Amino acid sequence: MTNKTKISLENVSISYGESEAVKNVYLKIPAGKVTAFIGPSGCGKSTILRSINRMNDLIEKCSLKGRVLYEGQDLYSPNIDPIEVRRKIGMVFQQPNPFPKSIYENIAFGARVNGYKGNMDELVERALRKAAVWDECKDKLKESGCSLSGGQQQRLCIARTIAIEPDVILMDEPCSALDPISTLKIEETMHQLKKSYTIVIVTHNMQQALRVSDITAFYNAEVASGKSGGKIGYLVESNDTEKLFNNPDQKETKDYISGKFG
Amino acid sequence: MIKKEKNKLNKLDYNIRLSRNICNKLLTYTIIVFSLISIIPLLLVLIYVLIKGGSQLNIDLFLLEPQPPGSQTGSAGGIGNAIIGTIIITAIASLIAVPIGVGGGIYLAEYSKGGFFSKFIRFGTNVLAGVPSIIAGVFIYAVVVVTKVIIGSSFSGVAGGMALSILMLPMVIKTTDEGLKLVSDDLRKGALGLGATMYTTIVEITLPHAFKSIATGIVLGLARAAGETAPLIFTALFSYYHISSFNDIFYEMSSLSVLIYNFALEPYSAQNQLAWAASFILIFIVLILNIFSRLFSRRKSY
Numbered sequence: 001m002t003n004k005t006k007i008s009l010e011n012v013s014i015s016y017g018e019s020e021a022v023k024n025v026y027l028k029i030p031a032g033k034v035t036a037f038i039g040p041s042g043c044g045k046s047t048i049l050r051s052i053n054r055m056n057d058l059i060e061k062c063s064l065k066g067r068v069l070y071e072g073q074d075l076y077s078p079n080i081d082p083i084e085v086r087r088k089i090g091m092v093f094q095q096p097n098p099f100p101k102s103i104y105e106n107i108a109f110g111a112r113v114n115g116y117k118g119n120m121d122e123l124v125e126r127a128l129r130k131a132a133v134w135d136e137c138k139d140k141l142k143e144s145g146c147s148l149s150g151g152q153q154q155r156l157c158i159a160r161t162i163a164i165e166p167d168v169i170l171m172d173e174p175c176s177a178l179d180p181i182s183t184l185k186i187e188e189t190m191h192q193l194k195k196s197y198t199i200v201i202v203t204h205n206m207q208q209a210l211r212v213s214d215i216t217a218f219y220n221a222e223v224a225s226g227k228s229g230g231k232i233g234y235l236v237e238s239n240d241t242e243k244l245f246n247n248p249d250q251k252e253t254k255d256y257i258s259g260k261f262g
Numbered sequence: 263m264i265k266k267e268k269n270k271l272n273k274l275d276y277n278i279r280l281s282r283n284i285c286n287k288l289l290t291y292t293i294i295v296f297s298l299i300s301i302i303p304l305l306l307v308l309i310y311v312l313i314k315g316g317s318q319l320n321i322d323l324f325l326l327e328p329q330p331p332g333s334q335t336g337s338a339g340g341i342g343n344a345i346i347g348t349i350i351i352t353a354i355a356s357l358i359a360v361p362i363g364v365g366g367g368i369y370l371a372e373y374s375k376g377g378f379f380s381k382f383i384r385f386g387t388n389v390l391a392g393v394p395s396i397i398a399g400v401f402i403y404a405v406v407v408v409t410k411v412i413i414g415s416s417f418s419g420v421a422g423g424m425a426l427s428i429l430m431l432p433m434v435i436k437t438t439d440e441g442l443k444l445v446s447d448d449l450r451k452g453a454l455g456l457g458a459t460m461y462t463t464i465v466e467i468t469l470p471h472a473f474k475s476i477a478t479g480i481v482l483g484l485a486r487a488a489g490e491t492a493p494l495i496f497t498a499l500f501s502y503y504h505i506s507s508f509n510d511i512f513y514e515m516s517s518l519s520v521l522i523y524n525f526a527l528e529p530y531s532a533q534n535q536l537a538w539a540a541s542f543i544l545i546f547i548v549l550i551l552n553i554f555s556r557l558f559s560r561r562k563s564y
Contacts, residue, residue, distance in 0.1 A: 053455065055451065055454070055455060058451065058454060060375060083457050083458075083459055084457070085457075086454065086455060086456065086457035087456075087457030088457075090455065090456060090457070091455035091456075093448060093451060093452060093455065095448050097446070097448035097449055097451070097452040098452075099449060099452065099453070099466075099467055100449070100470075100471055101470075109453070109456070109458075109466060109467075110456045110457075110458075113453075113456055113457055113458045113459075113462055114456075114457065157452065160452075160456065161455075161456065164456050164457055
């Protein structure tokens, strides 16, 4: 069970219109672990993350080659419903984006979307507890989600994602807009969450990758060979976090981690 | 000597004789005068109508039907049916314009990808907003009144509502479109990222968020429609009688604006007085609608 692959990317290349953003990515994301994507800006790690729950569909002219397999199903085959995909693979964004509704309704929204029929109060409490924000907002469930602090908002967004009872949670730099204490709390939340979910997190913060992840994938970018002159991202290596940070296979990884560039 | 010169150089006092300061003062006062002049017409109209029409207010005015000019009673009656008529016609107009306008605005803001079709619609909306109201009246006259397509009725309250809806439509589309575009994309992504459908996202997240500006647009559109005369002369015409049944909306219907137009031109002073009273009520209604739109746009949302 522990080493089962949840998601695997097979030769995935993604381009925005004419310009390729990231190419030839082969990656296996194991179930029940935290996988971190690190790398310099513009290396396509967020693009890859978004491709896992088809959020790239919302970006015009974004096209994908290769296969993204979730438990053996190709997410981009024509008979797949992207809405079902997003219900199984939830996403937390860089900017906390609570809906302009009450805290309770924020959580209930996701659950209702998913057709949840059980006791809503119970589910709201469970989701907020799992996201470690219950104690801070149990007395003000009727207040606006936007009245919370940034860190609490982000944990509310995580709770909202948990409420749809997904299988995988994707986090796109969830802490980059937060202060260190909120970050710490979110990281603690992640340690709790990985017991029940597969988590993929994009982060700019290598310390964070080291603290929270089991597997780390390092992406890098090179100047594209074409006339556009843009950068194309590619996966350098993915390994157990400990190995990647202490004894990476690739020299590039070592240079990045030791701060020689990027 | 040196000290004196230094003093002169660093002098920071305001000097009123400098040409730039004179110019500055002059222009400031000029624009103050201009802006005062610009509100004078509004004040004069309000005060004049208030004096002329306000003095006519009594309970009969709101209840009675108007009397045809030259009748023996000496009294011109009331404008009760015209008030009801204006309310019914604008209600019909919004029943048509609000669903179409909000729907069109949702399409433009949420679904369209900025291609030819949406550019065409946006351009068309702007053109429609500039169409003179009388053209809307003539159009409905030709298409609905003359052809009697609506269950055989010619001039009718429904036709009047349709003419006014043409005037409301661009305003509703525009405010919906703009209101929705102001909703942060993060919210949209958040909802879609949870596996919500476009429908749920729009109905539960973006529309409620844009509700204020949409409601403001609808109310302003209503206020504009309620005051229009020209389109109604061609469509709803006028009636001296109260509405007695639902079917009456398929017949000629009175409205405040047409009543003012008709009675202000009459040689009888009783009718002229009634036109003033109707003017007062109409201005009052439009004012109330505008204040409503202010309240909507101030309403606190989460």
